[in-house]
Amino acid sequence: MSDSFGKGHHLHLIDGSAYIFRAYHALPPLTRKSDGLPVGAVAGFCNILWGELTKSGREVPTHIAVIFDFSSKTFRNDIYPLYKANRPELPEDLRPQFPLTRAATRAFNVACIEIDGFEADDIIATLARQAVEAGGACTIISSDKDLMQLVGNGVRMRDPMKDKTIDRDEVIEKFGVGPERVVDVQALAGDSVDNVPGAPGIGLKTAALLINEYGDLETLLDRAVEIKQPKRREALINNAELIRISKRLVSLDAHVPLDFTIADLSVLEPEPEALLGFLQEMEFRTLTRRVSDRLQVEAPAVAETPEPKAAAPERLPFDHSTYARVSDLPALHAWADRIREIGHVAVDTETTSLDEMRAELVGISLAVDPGRACYIPIGHKQGGGDLFGSTDLVPGQLALDDVLAVLKPILEDPAILKIGQNMKYDWKIFARIGVTVAPIEDTMLMSSAMYAGLHNHGMDTLSETYLGHTPIPIKPLLGSGKSAITFDRVAIDDAVKYAAEDADVTLRLWQSFQPNLHRAKVTTVYETLERPLVPVLARMEMHGIQVDRDTLSRMSNAFAQKMAGLEDEIQTLAGDRFNVGSPKQLGEVLFDRLGLPGGTKGKTGAYATGADVLEDITTLEDTYPQGAQLAARVLDWRQLAKLKSTYTDALQDHINPETGRVHTSYSLVGAVTGRLSSTDPNLQNIPIRTEEGRRIREAFVAPAGRVLVSLDYSQIELRILAHVADIPSLQQAFRDGIDIHALTASEMFSVPLDQMTPDIRRRAKAINFGVIYGISGFGLARNLRIPRAEAQGFIDRYFERFPGIKEYMSETVKFAQGSGYVQTLFGRKIHTPEINAKGPTAGFAKRAAINAPIQGTAADVIRRAMIRMPDAITHLDAKMLLQVHDELLFDVAEEDAAELTRIAKAVMENAHHPVLTLKVPLTVEAGQGLNWAAAH
DNA sequence: CTCGTCACG
DNA sequence: GACGTACGTGACGAGT
Numbered sequence A: 001m002s003d004s005f006g007k008g009h010h011l012h013l014i015d016g017s018a019y020i021f022r023a024y025h026a027l028p029p030l031t032r033k034s035d036g037l038p039v040g041a042v043a044g045f046c047n048i049l050w051g052e053l054t055k056s057g058r059e060v061p062t063h064i065a066v067i068f069d070f071s072s073k074t075f076r077n078d079i080y081p082l083y084k085a086n087r088p089e090l091p092e093d094l095r096p097q098f099p100l101t102r103a104a105t106r107a108f109n110v111a112c113i114e115i116d117g118f119e120a121d122d123i124i125a126t127l128a129r130q131a132v133e134a135g136g137a138c139t140i141i142s143s144d145k146d147l148m149q150l151v152g153n154g155v156r157m158r159d160p161m162k163d164k165t166i167d168r169d170e171v172i173e174k175f176g177v178g179p180e181r182v183v184d185v186q187a188l189a190g191d192s193v194d195n196v197p198g199a200p201g202i203g204l205k206t207a208a209l210l211i212n213e214y215g216d217l218e219t220l221l222d223r224a225v226e227i228k229q230p231k232r233r234e235a236l237i238n239n240a241e242l243i244r245i246s247k248r249l250v251s252l253d254a255h256v257p258l259d260f261t262i263a264d265l266s267v268l269e270p271e272p273e274a275l276l277g278f279l280q281e282m283e284f285r286t287l288t289r290r291v292s293d294r295l296q297v298e299a300p301a302v303a304e305t306p307e308p309k310a311a312a313p314e315r316l317p318f319d320h321s322t323y324a325r326v327s328d329l330p331a332l333h334a335w336a337d338r339i340r341e342i343g344h345v346a347v348d349t350e351t352t353s354l355d356e357m358r359a360e361l362v363g364i365s366l367a368v369d370p371g372r373a374c375y376i377p378i379g380h381k382q383g384g385g386d387l388f389g390s391t392d393l394v395p396g397q398l399a400l401d402d403v404l405a406v407l408k409p410i411l412e413d414p415a416i417l418k419i420g421q422n423m424k425y426d427w428k429i430f431a432r433i434g435v436t437v438a439p440i441e442d443t444m445l446m447s448s449a450m451y452a453g454l455h456n457h458g459m460d461t462l463s464e465t466y467l468g469h470t471p472i473p474i475k476p477l478l479g480s481g482k483s484a485i486t487f488d489r490v491a492i493d494d495a496v497k498y499a500a501e502d503a504d505v506t507l508r509l510w511q512s513f514q515p516n517l518h519r520a521k522v523t524t525v526y527e528t529l530e531r532p533l534v535p536v537l538a539r540m541e542m543h544g545i546q547v548d549r550d551t552l553s554r555m556s557n558a559f560a561q562k563m564a565g566l567e568d569e570i571q572t573l574a575g576d577r578f579n580v581g582s583p584k585q586l587g588e589v590l591f592d593r594l595g596l597p598g599g600t601k602g603k604t605g606a607y608a609t610g611a612d613v614l615e616d617i618t619t620l621e622d623t624y625p626q627g628a629q630l631a632a633r634v635l636d637w638r639q640l641a642k643l644k645s646t647y648t649d650a651l652q653d654h655i656n657p658e659t660g661r662v663h664t665s666y667s668l669v670g671a672v673t674g675r676l677s678s679t680d681p682n683l684q685n686i687p688i689r690t691e692e693g694r695r696i697r698e699a700f701v702a703p704a705g706r707v708l709v710s711l712d713y714s715q716i717e718l719r720i721l722a723h724v725a726d727i728p729s730l731q732q733a734f735r736d737g738i739d740i741h742a743l744t745a746s747e748m749f750s751v752p753l754d755q756m757t758p759d760i761r762r763r764a765k766a767i768n769f770g771v772i773y774g775i776s777g778f779g780l781a782r783n784l785r786i787p788r789a790e791a792q793g794f795i796d797r798y799f800e801r802f803p804g805i806k807e808y809m810s811e812t813v814k815f816a817q818g819s820g821y822v823q824t825l826f827g828r829k830i831h832t833p834e835i836n837a838k839g840p841t842a843g844f845a846k847r848a849a850i851n852a853p854i855q856g857t858a859a860d861v862i863r864r865a866m867i868r869m870p871d872a873i874t875h876l877d878a879k880m881l882l883q884v885h886d887e888l889l890f891d892v893a894e895e896d897a898a899e900l901t902r903i904a905k906a907v908m909e910n911a912h913h914p915v916l917t918l919k920v921p922l923t924v925e926a927g928q929g930l931n932w933a934a935a936h
Numbered sequence B: 001c002t003c004g005t006c007a008c009g
Numbered sequence C: 001g002a003c004g005t006a007c008g009t010g011a012c013g014a015g016t
Helices: A016-026 A040-054 A075-079 A097-109 A120-133 A145-150 A166-174 A180-191 A204-213 A217-222 A230-238 A242-251 A272-282 A285-298 A300-304 A305-311 A327-343 A400-411 A423-432 A443-451 A461-465 A490-519 A523-530 A531-545 A549-574 A585-594 A612-617 A624-651 A691-699 A716-724 A728-735 A740-748 A758-770 A777-784 A788-801 A805-818 A840-872 A895-907
Strands: A008-013 A063-068 A110-112 A137-141 A155-159 A164-168 A344-350 A360-368 A370-376 A416-420 A438-444 A543-546 A665-667 A676-679 A706-713 A821-823 A829-831 A878-883 A888-895 A924-929
Touching: A008 A040, A008 A120, A008 A155, A008 A370, A008 A676, A016 A040, A016 A063, A040 A272, A040 A285, A063 A120, A075 A242, A075 A344, A097 A110, A097 A164, A097 A272, A097 A360, A110 A878, A120 A137, A120 A145, A120 A758, A137 A665, A145 A155, A145 A166, A145 A180, A155 A344, A164 A166, A180 A204, A180 A217, A180 A242, A180 A829, A204 A217, A217 A242, A217 A706, A230 A242, A230 A344, A272 A285, A327 A360, A327 A370, A327 A400, A327 A438, A344 A423, A360 A490, A370 A706, A416 A423, A416 A490, A423 A438, A423 A531, A438 A443, A443 A461, A443 A490, A443 A523, A443 A829, A461 A490, A461 A624, A490 A523, A490 A585, A523 A531, A523 A543, A523 A840, A531 A665, A531 A840, A543 A888, A549 A624, A585 A624, A624 A691, A706 A840, A716 A805, A716 A840, A728 A740, A740 A758, A758 A777, A758 A788, A758 A840, A788 A805, A805 A821, A805 A840, A821 A840, A829 A840, A840 A878, A840 A888, A840 A895, A895 A924
Parallel strands: A008 A063, A008 A137, A063 A110, A137 A155, A344 A416, A416 A438
Antiparallel strands: A155 A164, A344 A360, A360 A370, A665 A676, A706 A888, A706 A924, A821 A829, A878 A888
């Protein structure tokens, strides 16, 4: 501990107010159980602060402080009374938490600083300056752009949420100028959130442009008359005083009088009693446990303190040395006995591959109580991973058959719960050796039901977030790259620790999640939409779909030839050889060499060359014939390159040599809305929109004597929208089976249905989709390639015709802002932690919040259909193969095709019953054929 | 390992 | 006359 500050020392300054707001908006409104005191923001604040204090790495501070705003009135209000005048009122349940966050900071034994008349940012500026002048380093932990002017000369920032360092480069990326000119740019651009006026009509982009051209703000104002654009010139000349005031508002005061020195801020260990006392008073169970765990480890003297122990008696630290290795049958039977006694067990399998269809079982781990877990090695091999690793088994392992003789009855026992993290994986591994695991619990799915939108649901995240424990990483065991080994080459002693810990973590997560599932009111979601889908998906994946290698291979060759031809043409047009697949090189050819207009560089400094850009260039035939042709060829080449690399080439590699079929893997938690996602390979994005791409579906075939049947929901999201937004005319149209886009067009543009033109219908269709996505004038304008004003006109008229839509949108956003989540009609929750953010993030969050209930309800509907499907079609020779969001694909014996279509259609159309009655019918369209293209 | 691009609903 | 925007995904090649 140091009582000075200077060279070699490192000061961390935490922007406390920012923490509070992030914490408040990121968490559901938590209250203290005993008296209902709102403490959500305090809880989040403590979690972030504790994370910051226990962070390990090279950037460990020697000195630290949390800085807060004292009040909303500061010296800036004397300069400009309207400063921050349009800030929304503080939420009622947040205000009382402010003093608590100060108390929390002190409880963690961290200096807590606030000074009347100054913003936290000024104090941070002052301390950062002093730190650098004393020869030390300073890291500001905040993502506030107003602090970016301080970066440089030994001062850096770190965004605590993204854990991203903000250095000079990031500042330039954000403001277009270095830190020393940031205030000039801010003074010009103003800030609507803080009510800094700036120059009217000048935004960040223009401001940076001007400052870069003239050097600094004063020079710019002096020479404003030279500016060519009349609007800009007038804006600067007429508002010079306002701009200077703005600069004073955004400039931080680095000379705030302080009654302490940096030396007083040295890092101190928390006093266990004070800290645990505070946390217990707040009734933060998890954090109390986590802190007491940690302090016991680091400060053994505290272990005797009886208080914290009593607070979390059930919590055991993770101790890898207690995990058992099971090498003989008596030991295995002892574990089996304990499992039968308590009726549940956490299970995890270790294998040689992440691909369940090729993975070989290496071992099984079991956990029965927290801290009580074992690993049963079965397939570990000799030879530690060198190239000539033998195929001899390591001695001292039980044989698979002997293990299964004991475990199969347990794994299939309807009275014993099998708990896993991502159970679909283990289910498939066991299924391949003849064991059908049931009933199951899955901590990953529980997390997804409770916390979708807040974080991912991997075991590491869950363990860190809810157990305060970082599991042993797999990387050091397996290595990486060329020298990577498979799990069967891992030393058994290491494997025991790693594998048993996974089961232990899973068990503890399950215990901690159980009560929360009810509290979050998502038990039904978990039990009816998540858990039962596991065996359904596992069977679909294992069955796979037949893909014809020859068809793909022929297409690959044809594509390669066409591409070579196009490449020649492109090189000729360009006058030089370059890599057509490189967007960077292509951009240089188009915009530098050929001098085409419209070249815009993105933030990485590369020209944008996306399809929309290239399409615009193709229209310049008269002025730039060469460039227009080149762009057209590149578009063709790109399409072929995509089809070849992603589909015709890659799919061949995914044909399983044993089954001759392609086995995708669905993720139940990949999408926050509840949609599935598909990987390795992704079979949910096989081409269909272009004729050339569509032919790839001809390679997905039915075996001899069978056919593929495709059933897809017609307009399911629009139907759900018509229901939730309660639009009678749209609902009636769906009931009458009228073309919904044509009807929309007719209502909006007052064109009778029998006089509808394809173009008007196309526009209405774009608007209908836009609404589902949280429409904006900008987005629609870009999609339809029409002026923004016209697009806005369409939207206005749409809202006029269908007022329920606007109401739904604002109600949904309002709900999200109040609660932090939105819900589907089946109760699935999707959290929206960014909904109260400021800036462009808010726009994203709002649109996502509008879309999620619609997309999510549709996802729930097809999940329900899939779960019911197997029982509905048992009497038929048919298999469900694929799901593509609103489509199910079946493989069925020819003679059963008609019956399957009838039944599966009925299951899908009634999937929402009985829990939900919609004011619109759900309809399903069917097709069948010998391949997927023909079935659609 | 990130970015740009593009395939799907 | 721009803070910046349609929603949700996964895979590939290029380039760092």
